[in-house]
Amino acid sequence: MSIRRQLAIGIGLLMIVIMGGNFIINVKQLVAHYEAQLQARADETATTLALSMTQSAERYDDASLRSMVDVIFDRGQFKQVRFDYVDSDKFVARYAPEEDVHDVPYWFQSVIDMQAGYAQEQVSKGWQQLGILSVKMHTAPMYQQLWIMFKAELAWFAIMGLIVVYGIRLLLNWQLQPLQDILVLVDKLARNQFVHIHKQPKSKELVDLVSAMNRLSDRLNASFVAHSETVGRLQQANFDDALTQLKNRRGWEQFLQEWMTENSFRPGWAMLIRIDNLQSLNSEFGQTKVDELLLQIAIFLKTHGSLNQEHVSIARTGGGEFWIFCPDPLDKQFTKHISELVESLTRLSFVEQFCAEIYAAALPVQSVIAPASLKHQLDLLFNRARTEHKTLLIGEMTDHTFTNWVHWQKALVEALNGQHLQLYRQPLFNIEGEIIQYELHSRLKMDDRVMAAGEFWPLVERLKMTREFDERVIELFIKQFDKWQSVDTWVINISGASINQFSFRAWVEETLTADLRKKIMLEFSEYTLANLSGGAENWLHKMADQGLRISVDHLGTSGRNFSFLSRFPITQGKIQRRYIHNINQHTEHRFFVTGMIQILHGQKALCLAEGVETHAEKSMLIELGIDGVMGYGLAEPEHWR
Structure with missing residues (x-):
């Protein structure tokens, strides 16, 4: 349970106890007040009626006595009015029948035992005592008034309780917001995103805590940069x-x-x-x-x-x-x-x-x-x-012919509108040999020949058609998505020219549903991330918060210090094949791969190897701590029909 919830519950219970105690005291005071009213009414009625009965009691005029008792009794609120002669067993009385109090729950009457007002007064003439007058009040009207007041007090208690609870919640949210900022900071630090908390809290203790976390972020950043520079220097020293x-x-x-x-x-x-x-x-x-x-x-x-x-x-x-x-x-x-x-x-x-x-x-x-x-x-x-x-x-190669741009532009447009663009899928395996994801590759079928992306993509880039092709690949994937929902992750590579376009980012955001975002992982080269626009970088963070995962491939090819990767919410990274080839025979390759594994694991990201061709390479990578491998030596891309 969070400290905010504990404080809210503790303070809320304390306020409920205080307000509840005040509520009970108010109810008891109302009961005492109504009992005092009943008693005062009984005393007043007994005194007044006793004086009025003197002459009739002296003459033993029961009719006059009954008439006076009826007049008083008919005014209501009396349970009993009785006159007893002193020198005989005769009496004149009027009683109210036992009836339920209307509109007042029985449990309420049971819990609050209100005492009815009772008074006795002697009827006398001079020193001669003629009789005794007894008056007992009926509690029903007072119970009804008390029930109305009780409901009003209860409603007020509930309203004040809600105000107090939500007031405490708002106060705690305001006071403890720095703790939430610290949690966000810790989560970013776990992914090697070294940021600061700029908004200072009000209380001194939280100010000290925020300052300490900012200093920790700086220290971790310095350590991460130093480690990345070490890996970079190792790469430079060897390559x-x-x-x-x-x-x-x-x-x-x-x-x-x-x-x-x-x-x-x-x-x-x-x-x-x-x-x-x-x-x-x-x-x-x-x-x-x-x-x-x-x-x-x-x-x-x-x-x-x-x-x-x-x-x-x-x-x-x-x-x-x-x-x-x-x-x-x-x-x-x-x-x-x-x-x-x-x-x-x-x-x-x-x-x-x-x-x-x-x-x-x-x-x-x-x-x-x-x-x-x-x-x-x-x-x-x-x-x-x-x-x-x-x-x-x-010079020229003997079989070289110049590129015909008109022909290629027509062919690429036809590929977008027809069936010439094909999807291939290549599996990526974990260290146990299980398929954990597929990477999609695009192929172009022309003149009974299937061209890999490396062959036709420079033409796409030169003709500035990268956005159209990237969108088409995603559309083709979506058409077949329903048949392959059992696969957890599909990796789709996106070009730098596309992701830096606002219109393409808006299209992706509109096209990818919540279910698709759980399955798709967008992949960018290290070079693309190193040259990403500010708007595209912010968009990646926004989409990552909405569940879209980010992959980076060709690690080790941009020439940048690897610490720049901490700016991005990446889920996984793939090491370029040049560092994987014959890794079992090259110590410097193993040092580089080990450093990249540490950097990516420091960002809570998977470190994968692409271009694995031999069992010896795979065994060495697993020994170094790699999370997954892919390559033509393990499984070639297959046409995804």
Whole structure:
């Protein structure tokens, strides 16, 4: 029982006892008052009537005596009026019959025993006593008046009781609101959301408690950030270049291994950039100046408009050698974009100042090829550019054809309106091997060929149709939802371009019923969350409060400190395959995964692994404490008909 309820009950009972005691005293005072009235009436009637009876009693005139008794008795409120002669057994009397008191409950008469007024008076002449007059009052009228007053007192007691109870409740809510704020803060801290209570309470004790909780939030935040930075530094030490913070050789090799697979491939272009006279620059200007040159090139590549997007990978594999992959639909404009990029690179201030000799080779990649073959072809193309003294050479794959935008736009519109867009589902298993959720994948059927999202999604993004496709996927899921309600969780990936649109968020909020929100988990990439608008971030918190769960995938790819994840109410996170591949053989991968497990568990979120291909990988992940695994090696996506 909460302290608010305990205080409310305690204070309420105390007030009820006080008011109840006051109520009982008031009733008893009313009874005493009515009894006094009855007694005074009896005394007054006996005295007055005794004086009037003297002459009639002296003459033994029973008729006159009866007449006087009748006159008094008929006025009501008398139970008995009786005159007894002293010197004989004769008497004159009038009695009221025993009747129930109308409109007064029997239990009330039993509980309140009201004494009827009774008086005796001697009828005499001089010193001669003639008789005795007895008068007894009837209590029925007083019971009726007392019952009316009792009901009025009871109603007043009930009204005051309600006022007191609700008054106490409002007072306690006002006084103890900081405790509720503290509970909210504790819940957020449990999910590594480090916030403050800004509204100060009135009482000193609660002020001290709120201040202590705010200090605790700061300490936990500092600890969480330090832990996230440690995991980030571990990632950088193994996969990032220390100078430029780009991928190093190991990170680039891992990216190529992951990219050049059927389920992860995206078409685009790859580029090799190299400073050909780096050694002479080191001799002439020194290592520090050359490092400034390399850093300027790295910053330029990371911030250039064409490369500042998700799934772009940039690496410095040593010296002045840079490698780039950029997803691209490979239309007729892609060569122009590459040329503008290299031209801007050669105009950098340090490049011109140090007379750096830069050569570049680019190659469109339309289909999966072996990473070694890709690097070999780029090396050959680069050597040709250097031999021919050309700053840039762009080669072509033998089977490459340019993207026809008119054709693709028509095909994508038809896919939205027809049956070409298909849903596939891939299971995710817990450590016991039980399916705990399904992740939905979209496929596009064109010309008797089924295309994975990685192949057609860059076209969707370029044509700015992400919202239409995300909405269509949700609509297709809803159509089949009734047949699959036994499955607890369905994960649907949403693009960053869609979630940052207010109209899409409004559509989701209107479309997803309470039942659907219990079943659906919206998934966003780490890159999307790192670049989310303020409105979209607030919307995620609002929807999470309404029961919608949030998942984040591709953990470890945005280049951000992992502490930023604490801003989001995530339910689960999925570690990118590059850290899962052959994890049983790489200690640095195990350290990274262990750190991510600790970070996510600190947010009360599940930590999952995607891209698990072998039993050895699965066994090592379970040993490290992973919550669930998925991958083509466990179960491939199946067409969800």
